[in-house]
Amino acid sequence: MSEDLDARAADAQTSDRARSLLDIGARIFAEKGYEATSMRDISSAAGVSKALLYHHFASKEDIYARISFSATEKLYSFVEERIPAEGSAAEKVRAFMVAATTFFSDHRSAWIAASNAFWSDPDRHRLETRIARRRQFERRLRDLIREGVENGEFNAVDPAMAGRLILSGINWMHRWYDPEKGLTAEEIVNQYADILLGGLHKR
Amino acid sequence: MSEDLDARAADAQTSDRARSLLDIGARIFAEKGYEATSMRDISSAAGVSKALLYHHFASKEDIYARISFSATEKLYSFVEERIPAEGSAAEKVRAFMVAATTFFSDHRSAWIAASNAFWSDPDRHRLETRIARRRQFERRLRDLIREGVENGEFNAVDPAMAGRLILSGINWMHRWYDPEKGLTAEEIVNQYADILLGGLHKR
Numbered sequence: 381m382s383e384d385l386d387a388r389a390a391d392a393q394t395s396d397r398a399r400s401l402l403d404i405g406a407r408i409f410a411e412k413g414y415e416a417t418s419m420r421d422i423s424s425a426a427g428v429s430k431a432l433l434y435h436h437f438a439s440k441e442d443i444y445a446r447i448s449f450s451a452t453e454k455l456y457s458f459v460e461e462r463i464p465a466e467g468s469a470a471e472k473v474r475a476f477m478v479a480a481t482t483f484f485s486d487h488r489s490a491w492i493a494a495s496n497a498f499w500s501d502p503d504r505h506r507l508e509t510r511i512a513r514r515r516q517f518e519r520r521l522r523d524l525i526r527e528g529v530e531n532g533e534f535n536a537v538d539p540a541m542a543g544r545l546i547l548s549g550i551n552w553m554h555r556w557y558d559p560e561k562g563l564t565a566e567e568i569v570n571q572y573a574d575i576l577l578g579g580l581h582k583r
Numbered sequence: 584m585s586e587d588l589d590a591r592a593a594d595a596q597t598s599d600r601a602r603s604l605l606d607i608g609a610r611i612f613a614e615k616g617y618e619a620t621s622m623r624d625i626s627s628a629a630g631v632s633k634a635l636l637y638h639h640f641a642s643k644e645d646i647y648a649r650i651s652f653s654a655t656e657k658l659y660s661f662v663e664e665r666i667p668a669e670g671s672a673a674e675k676v677r678a679f680m681v682a683a684t685t686f687f688s689d690h691r692s693a694w695i696a697a698s699n700a701f702w703s704d705p706d707r708h709r710l711e712t713r714i715a716r717r718r719q720f721e722r723r724l725r726d727l728i729r730e731g732v733e734n735g736e737f738n739a740v741d742p743a744m745a746g747r748l749i750l751s752g753i754n755w756m757h758r759w760y761d762p763e764k765g766l767t768a769e770e771i772v773n774q775y776a777d778i779l780l781g782g783l784h785k786r
Contacts, residue, residue: 415618535781541766541774548755549748556747563744571744578738579782 398436401426402450405443406489414444414493438502445501448494451487452510456517458483463520469528470581473546474573476521478566480550485557485565492554518543525580534580546576601639604629605653608646609692617647617696641705648704651697654690655713659720661686666723672731673784676749677776679724681769683753688760688768695757721746728783737783749779 404426408417419440423433437443462479463472484491501507522543528534549572557565607629611620622643626636640646665682666675687694704710725746731737752775760768 537778538774541771542778544755544759545752545775545778548751551758552747552751552755555754568744571741572748575740575745575748575779575782577782579778579780583786 401428401433401436402443402447403489406447406487406493409444409447410489410492414440441502444493445503445506447490448501449506449510451490451494452513452517454487455480455483456513456520459517460520463524469524469531469533470577472524473521473528473580474570474577476524477546477550477569477573477576480517480547481553481565481569484550484554485559488554488559495551495554518547521546528580533582535582537580542576542580546572549576604631604636604639605646605650606692609650609690609696612647612650613692613695617643644705647696648706648709650693651704652709652713654693654697655716655720657690658683658686659716659723662720663723666727672727672734672736673780675727676724676731676783677773677780679727680749680753680772680776680779683720683750684756684768684772687753687757688762691757691762698754698757721750724749731783736785738785740783745779745783749775752779 401422405417405422408421408425412421417440419430419433422440422443423430426433437446459476459479463475501510522539525534525537525539525542529536529539550569553565553568557568559565563571604625608620608625611624611628615624620643622633622636625643625646626633629636640649662679662682666678704713725742728737728740728742728745728749732739732742753772756768756771760771762768766774
């Protein structure tokens with residue numbers, strides 16, 4: 381194996397390790413809250429030394445910010461792939477809602493982390509990128525609502541306001557939703573969509 | 584003045600002072616976040632010594648929990664007084680939404696504090712009382728929705744789920760709403776109510 385390949389293999393290994401530490405960190409942060417979580421909690425849960433944890437990450441804040449960043453980065457493309465190219469605006473808005481909820485539910489810990497500390501990141505550039513991605517995500521939903529208003533499917537609502545209402549339902553879910561009991565996240569968001577799209581749709 | 588009256592006058596003064604410190608605390612917590620706020624920040628903003636602040640409150644966590652407690656205690660009666668005894672379920676649900684939003688907007692700092700640290704309070708009894716009040720508030724909304732389902736005004740939605748969707752819109756507002764620009768909180772919640780009640784109402 382050439383030195384170059386060795387280096388690449390080492391890199392890949394490092395980033396697997398880092399990814400696994402981030403997953404564990406996300407779970408601990410979601411369980412205990414940001415403030416109550418220490419670097420020691422994360423290293424213990426991962427079964428590694430604190431020194432190794434500090435080798436990968438500068439601080440607790442750094443871990444938290446990376447978790448949030450990664451979740452926001454993936455969200456947009458995950459949702460985009462699930463919006464049908466053809467169909468009514470109502471179908472597209474519902475697909476957006478179901479996809480976003482599925483993503484948040486599948487990445488529950490990371491999402492709670494991202495949601496609780498949205499504005500804090502020691503890396504200014506990373507924070508700005510994350511805010512830009514989030515805006516892109518929100519804009520996509522507004523555009524779908526505007527499509528429905530313009531083609532006469534929906535009432536003449538303000539797309540920005542209707543979009544915020546829809547996202548509130550999805551964003552707030554992690555505050556009360558228990559994946560262990562009751563309806564699935566997808567069933568819940570479909571009930572939300574019935575009410576919201578019923579309200580948007582022209583009579 | 585009798586000794587008894589002296590003592591009561593001193594008590595009243597103390598609690599005025601404590602209330603004013605809590606108001607200032609709420610503002611600082613809302614501006615800086617819980618973690619970044621120190622007892623020194625609060626005492627500086629209030630123009631009092633740290634010793635005086637500690638005379639009234641055991642810790643930063645104690646101040647935060649008292650702010651949340653007081654906001655939750657007042658919320659229920661504020662909203663209850665604004666729900667009309669007569670009228671359609673839709674009118675009552677809208678009145679609930681407008682009242683809750685007005686309350687949150689008028690007590691913005693306290694509400695952000697309560698929302699961000701809902702589950703933490705060093706005083707277990709106070710925390711339980713707060714959770715009970717919050718449940719009472721949520722149950723009131725569900726009962727209004729159930730009234731509309733039972734009298735045939737609304738579609739056969741699950742009142743718990745519809746209630747959560749409505750509260751999500753209201754609860755999430757503090758994350759993006761800027762009282763300095765754009766629509767008022769009351770205008771926004773009326774747009775939300777148009778969509779949500781449109782979706783609940785039988786066609």
